[in-house]
Amino acid sequence: xxxxxxxxxxxxxxxxxxxxxxxxxxxxxxxxxxxxxxxxxxxxxxxxxxxxxxxxxxxxxxxxxxxxxxxxxxxxxxxxxxxxxxxxxxxxxxxxxxxxxxxxxxxxxxxxxxxxxxxxxxxxxxxxxxxxxxxxxxxxxxxxxxxxxxxxxxxxxxxxxxxxxxxxxxxxxxxxxxxxxxxxxxxxxxxxxxxxxxxxxxxxxxxxxxxxxxxxxxxxxxxxxxxxxxxxxxxxxxxxxxxxxxxxxxxxxxxxxxxxxxxxxxxxxxxxxxxxxxxxxxxxxxxxxxxxxxxxxxxxxxxxxxxxxxxxxxxxxxxxxxxxxxxxxxxxxxxxxxxxxxxxxxxxxxxxxxxxxxxxxxxxxxxxxxxxxxxxxxxxxxxxxxxxxxxxxxxxxxxxxxxxxxxxxxxxxxxxxxxxxxxxxxxxxxxxxxxxxxxxxxxxxxxxxxxxxxxxxxxxxxxxxxxxxxxxxxxxxxxxxxxxxxxxx
Numbered sequence: 178x179x180x181x182x183x184x185x186x187x188x189x190x191x192x193x194x195x196x197x198x199x200x201x202x203x204x205x206x207x208x209x210x211x212x213x214x215x216x217x218x219x220x221x222x223x224x225x226x227x228x229x230x231x232x233x234x235x236x237x238x239x240x241x242x243x244x245x246x247x248x249x250x251x252x253x254x255x256x257x258x259x260x261x262x263x264x265x266x267x268x269x270x271x272x273x274x275x276x277x278x279x280x281x282x283x284x285x286x287x288x289x290x291x292x293x294x295x296x297x298x299x300x301x302x303x304x305x306x307x308x309x310x311x312x313x314x315x316x317x318x319x320x321x322x323x324x325x326x327x328x329x330x331x332x333x334x335x336x337x338x339x340x341x342x343x344x345x346x347x348x349x350x351x352x353x354x355x356x357x358x359x360x361x362x363x364x365x366x367x368x369x370x371x372x373x374x375x376x377x378x379x380x381x382x383x384x385x386x387x388x389x390x391x392x393x394x395x396x397x398x399x400x401x402x403x404x405x406x407x408x409x410x411x412x413x414x415x416x417x418x419x420x421x422x423x424x425x426x427x428x429x430x431x432x433x434x435x436x437x438x439x440x441x442x443x444x445x446x447x448x449x450x451x452x453x454x455x456x457x458x459x460x461x462x463x464x465x466x467x468x469x470x471x472x473x474x475x476x477x478x479x480x481x482x483x484x485x486x487x488x489x490x491x492x493x494x495x496x497x498x499x500x501x502x503x504x505x506x507x508x509x510x511x512x513x514x515x516x517x518x519x520x521x522x523x524x525x526x527x528x529x530x531x532x533x534x535x536x537x538x539x540x541x542x543x544x545x546x547x548x549x550x551x552x553x554x555x556x557x558x559x560x561x562x563x564x565x566x567x568x569x570x571x572x573x574x575x576x577x578x579x580x581x582x583x584x585x586x587x588x589x590x591x592x593x594x595x596x597x598x599x600x601x602x603x604x605x606x607x608x609x610x611x612x613x614x615x616x617x618x619x620x621x622x623x624x625x626x627x628x629x630x631x632x633x634x635x636x637x638x639x640x641x642x643x644x645x646x647x648x649x650x651x652x653x654x655x656x657x658x659x660x661x662x663x664x665x666x
Contacts, residue, residue: 180218182206184236186225190338193345203232207239219246221352223314225336227254244664246445248417249313249334253443257311257332274320274327277303283322289335289344290316291351293414305414307332309440312417315340315348355417369404371661373654374419376437377407378426386425389638390650394423397650401658416440421447421657428455428633429506447660450632454612458632461537462505473605474626476619477540483530489523496540502526503537515541515570542626543570546584548618550594550602551634551641554611554656557603559641559649560594562587588643601625613653 183200185191191200203224220240224233227249237254240247277300278286288300293308295301307318307329317335320327340348375394378384386394391407398405408415410433416422422441428434428450438452450458457463465478479495481488481502492500502525504512512529516522529536545565551558563572564584572584591599602616605627615634619626635641642649 182218182220183223184220185223185338186232190223194349203236206236207232218243219248221248221314223337225338227257227334229258248444249311250443250445253311253313257313257334274303274329278320278322278327285322285330286320288318288320289340290318291348292355292417294347294351294354296347309413309436312444314352368402369399370402371421371658372404372406372419373398373421373423373657374406374408374416375423375425376434377409379409381426384426385633385635387637387639390636390642391425393638393642393647393650394425394654397647397654398657400651401654403654403658410437413437413440416444416446419446420661422449423653423657424448424450424633426633428459430456430459431506445664447657447664449613449657451610451612454610454614454632457609458614458630460505461503461629462535464630465537467608468605468627471604471608473601473608474624475539476542476626476628479538481526481530481536481538483534489519489526492522492526492538493519496538498522499541501539501541502529503539504529504533505535505537506533513571541570542619542621544619544621546587547572547628548594548598548602548616548620548625549634550591550599550616550618551636552603552606552614552616553653555603555607557591557594557599558613558652559636559645560589560591560599561641562589586640588641590644595620595623595625597623598625601627605630 181199183191183197184203184206185200186203188200188202191197206220220236222233222236222240224231224236227233227237234254237247237249237251241251288295288297290300290304290307292314293305293312295304307316311332313334315335315337317333319330319332321330322328337348375391377386377391395405395407403421406419410426413433413436416437419441422437424434424438426434428438434450435452435455438448438450438455441448442452457467462480465475465480468475469478477496479492481492485491498519499515499517500522502514502516502522506512514525514529516525526536526538546562549561549563551560563586565572566584569584598618598620602618602625605616606614609630609632612632613634615631617628617631619628636649636653645652
């Protein structure tokens, strides 16, 4: 559990609130006095302003240099200083604004939000969305009605020292909700040192980890002194309460999982999957170029571009028939189609080009199973064989109505995996980073071909953990612990 500090210009600024040893003056913090020099520190910067070269600016600057987690971050401060950047970031909130101010008289309205909380219930969702973009202790937002509807006219930090009685109560309540740690810091019997959030989607049909596996991640974390909470897509505003984020919902660049990863990284959390891994792994076109550049074997591959001349004939000449067409961001065998003729190739590719200007074509390489090698921090974590669905050429056979059939599986000791498969998987995963990956491989003789690299591979109770049992969950949680300790959290 990180040490918590509230930094103000003078400790007397805090006189209206519950006394706390966590409150220090900015002078003491900048001079390394009190607990300010400890790396295992989280800081809320409540200086009166964050203007360039002000005390508030240097408080955040030095906090980041010391490895402290700081609110607001230097990136937030710099982004707020650009009116043009603000308008670009906030330009997509028109619909939410119209809903929040439905029935309100037209004009200009100014509101204060505290740690993403609003005193006005109708504005709560909007307050949280703004906090996700600009995490500020106190935010003053100006809304203006124009011909095209309500718009955000400006966002600025607001000095908590200027809050009046009722506002002070709202601020204190929001601070307590944002991070209750500050009020409990004096207890010498804390059970957990760190807080980790697991992001899940309870409605997801094929989540990366089933509920039984999630429970074992929680238990493994607790044994290591990590308090683990489950959060969902509506709780991005809670990320500031945690030291780490583990995403166990299917990731994609255009959904909430990527936004969670970006926000967590921006707040200084340890994140798996990190946003770069999500961005790279969820696009098969990028992976094809990356693997080709580094001479990692793959099935013969060709990128088809909408509008390209003679693309169908070129594809058949390069790959032969049948071949496989893939949308860049498909998952769980979705967006993947086998075509057996030139006519089928042209028809299916044109259909797929309606949603993507580039699609991937690969030679058809049938095997009874695909290898999946789980990799964590550049080391093998697990090894599975995923067999093709009965009578089908894919592991998952999707049917109408959202139903699907899946093939069987076999979990093996990593050391029992053919050397060519294991080494190819580690080389491919290392091209992405040091996170948690699942490398899918087809083996032909003594040669391994990478099909794709997954940034959030399945770890399900009863499948990937079949040999390792609870050890696989402890390995993952131990890696989170190592990274949090390394960062000085």
